Amino acid sequence: MTARSAPSTQHSALLPTVAIIGRPNVGKSTLFNRILGHRSAIVDDVPGVTRDRNYAEASFRGRPFRLVDTGGLDPSANEGMLALIRHQTQVAIAEADVLIFVMDGRDGVTPTDEAVVSLLRGIKKPVYYAVNKIDTAKAEPLVADFYRLGLDHLYPVSAEHGIGVDDVLEAVYPHLPQEPPEGSLADVPRVAIVGRPNVGKSTLVNAVLGQDRCVVSDIPGTTRDPIDSLATLDGRQYIFTDTAGIRRRGRIERGVEGYSVARSLRALGRSDVAVLLLDAEEGLTEQDTKIAGLVLRQGRACILLVNKWDLRAHEAGAKQAYEADLHRRFSFLTWAPVLYASALKPDSLRPLFPLIxxxxxxxxxxxxxxxxxxxxxxxxxSHPLPMRKGRITKTARSAFITQVATKPPVFALFVGHPEGITAAYLRFLENRLREQFPLIGTPVRILVRKK
Incomplete structure (x- = not known):
């Protein structure tokens, strides 16, 4: 079971892709945010903040495109996190229709810049070279140093202040479609992969997509920005969002990690389904319960995926014990279906798409x-409304119910005396609704209103 991921197979059918590349800490994410017009990528004055490819939809003068922020590119990196980031950036280069290579005007030409320019000379697609941090007239002479790279045209910009950014976009403009592409992603189901750090979220996304779409590492906290990937299976499209691991509030560091967690929560809020990853080896933790509570508070549908189950499948009674612990800790989430699988064994994930x-x-x-x-x-x-003063009133007999919203399903119960409806009766009514109608994996809300 692998879905096809749009970044490598379908992106050109949706929108042209413009990728921002460059060595670490030259201002790629700042330029990304400037073009979008809002702060989507995490920006921090620390090299290596962006690791995965970060996609967003943008437009310039009415022409839409997909913008990609990438990690700092170091062509010489052969091991560790820098090598993983280099691989992700190379994939972005291969996917892109247009490239914007960003250099740092204050640092001048570096050996890494020279290596990347040599690499880009062999690429048969438009490349635009931006010299960033040229924010004053006094800084403009710094651009001259970059002409020794043998480039015909340079674009001096200040991503932070927006200077010169439109000039780059004007150059890109002819490569953008005049008409919006057919089809919309508005109705494509959004699936957020959530969980505490290091439970295998990025590995799961890669397994689903059938390629190394996300940076995978055994270092907790590898994913920082929520990463969207469009996948297609049997003609059906899905948007998967890989999110940063959510730690206990007291252990979240200020700065980059704080931004990461906030963006994970926003990604959860705009998704339809949360796939909550749990660790089969470590068992359930208090933090798992808190994340499940966040899913419920956001009103998202939910699937519980117990990852790394291949390491425990041989244990007698392991599943029964785990299910008992789930029932005890997640008593408020008993409606969520549970899948036992391993992100390292894609065949075990076959039931995931039908379940979604x-x-x-x-x-x-x-x-x-x-x-x-x-x-x-x-x-x-069989179960009348709670009695008022010891008897059922006429208004109780004329009570009725109607559905007033979806995502999640919300029902309005109209009665003569709302104050008489107990929480226990609402729980009973919800359970009966779930027995009668297809309400699998979704929260249900019942509002009591005066008739």
């Missing part, structure tokens, strides 16, 4: 008022 389809269908399902009230009346016959 089932959960998304429940999350977006709207039950007609007629069948809903037929069900509700049958419930009232």
């Amino acid at each position: 389809e089932q959960v998304v269908a429940s999350f977006t399902n709207r039950i007609p008022t007629g069948p809903l009230n037929q069900f509700f009346q049958s419930v009232l016959e």
Whole structure:
């Protein structure tokens, strides 16, 4: 089971891709944010903050394109995190239709710049060379040093202040489509992969996509920006978001990690389904429970994926013990389906896509008022509304229910005396709704309103 990922197979059919590349700490993410018009990528004055490819949709003068922020490129890196980042940047270069190579005007030409320019000479696609941090008239002479690289045209810019950025985009403009591409991603299900650090989120995304889409490392905290990937399986598209691991609040460092966690929570909020990764070896932790609570608070559909299960599958009674612990710790999430799998064994992930389809269908399902009230009346016959002053009133007999929203399903229960409806009755009604209608993997909300 591997889906095809759009960045390598379908991106040109959706939008042209413009990739920003360059060595570490030259201002790529700042330029990325400037072009987008908002702060999407994490920016910090520390080399190596951006590691994965970070995609976003942008437009210039009415023409749309996909913008890619990449990690700092060091062609000589052969091991460690820099080598992983180099691989990701090389993939971005291969995917891109247009490249913007950013250099640091204050640092002047460096050996790494020279190596990258040599690499780009062999690439048969448009490349635009930007000299960043040229923010004053006094800084403009710094650009002259870069002409010794043998380049015909340079674009002096200040990504921080927006100076010269439009000049680069004007050069890119002819490569952008005049008409928006057919099809929209608005209805594509969004799936956020969430969990605490180092449980295998990036490995899972790579397994699903069938390629090294995300940087994978055994160093906790490798993923910083939430990374979106468009995948296609059997003609159905999905957007998978790899998020940063969410640690206990007291252990979150200020600065980059704080931004990472905040963006993970935002990515969760804009997703339809959260796949919460749990560690089969380490077992459930208090932090797992807290993350599950965040999923519930955000009103997202949820699938629990117990990762690394191949390491415990041979243990007698292991699944029963794990399920008992799940029921104890996640008593508020009993409606979430559970999948036991291993991100390192793609075949074990085959049930994931059908499960996502089932959960998304429940999350977006709207039950007609007629069948809903037929069900509700049958419930009232066996379990009437709580009595008021020891007797059932006429208004209780005329109570009715209707669905008022989806994503997640929200129901409005209209009764004569809302104050008499207990939390226990609402839990009972929710359980009966789940028995009667397809509400698998989605939270359900019931609002009590006065008739």
